[in-house]
């Protein structure tokens with residue numbers, strides 16, 4: 001009995017050690033992405049999609065974030081786009097800000113806010129406690145609206161110092177050669193802060209490339225034909241900790257309520273890329289869901305039909 005207990009303890013320690021390691025084992029993905037309507041002048045545009053840095057969180061996010069910054073410098077993207085949860089705790093963020101400030105992309109660096117940027121991470125705990133307490137039970141851990149707004153404003157100011165432009169339910173126009181890109185971003189959808197109608201009203205549909213940033217991937221379901229050819233999202237961390245499953249591959253233990261897993265999704269009105277993100281939240285562990293950053297190289301979709309994207313990545 002004692003031997004079985006010691007063996008179980010040893011196995012648990014080994015799995016935990018591996019999960020700590022995996023949380024820092026950044027995958028640098030490259031994906032050639034055919035998009036309908038993309039003009040030849042924008043063919044080859046390189047977008048670095050990063051998400052969920054969770055800077056300042058206790059644990060080992062520092063290591064993954066530093067690896068992300070090294071990868072971003074080596075990949076020489078035209079645009080660097082972040083899909084939320086940039087900051088977890090707003091204390092001593094100077095090292096992260098210096099890393100972000102040093103990132104270079106001729107088209108610019110842009111971000112949207114996630115639930116953690118608003119201080120809404122407490123609602124994650126609320127959901128978790130609610131689930132533990134039983135179905136239908138809500139355990140109140142309220143985040144006052146004023147506190148959430150203040151946290152978001154602080155995050156925005158910090159990002160601005162690092163040269164990252166925050167998109168809060170708005171669009172910007174970026175010139176790329178003789179073509180124009182419309183880049184729009186919505187605020188946190190899950191907690192009712194997104195205003196997609198305002199973004200739609202502002203959107204210049206004449207622009208040959210229109211991209212939407214959203215922390216929550218559920219935004220992909222709200223996009224209508226003619227709005228955006230590409231949606232970038234994060235939030236789900238690819239489940240962060242997943243269990244292997246014989247037929248489904250893996251079962252995510254968190255964010256299992258989301259309609260979308262990580263990777264590429266061809267939806268009726270758009271194409272969406274969902275990142276597993278760089279950092280972790282709540283626990284500094286990952287299993288079967290390595291942190292990632294992805295370089296998307298856009299190419300026009302052929303008139304005869306879409307071409308499946310190609311994957312491939314490097315290990316850091």
Ligand SMILES: [Fe+2]
Nearest residue numbers: 052085235281
């Ligand atoms: Fe996150």
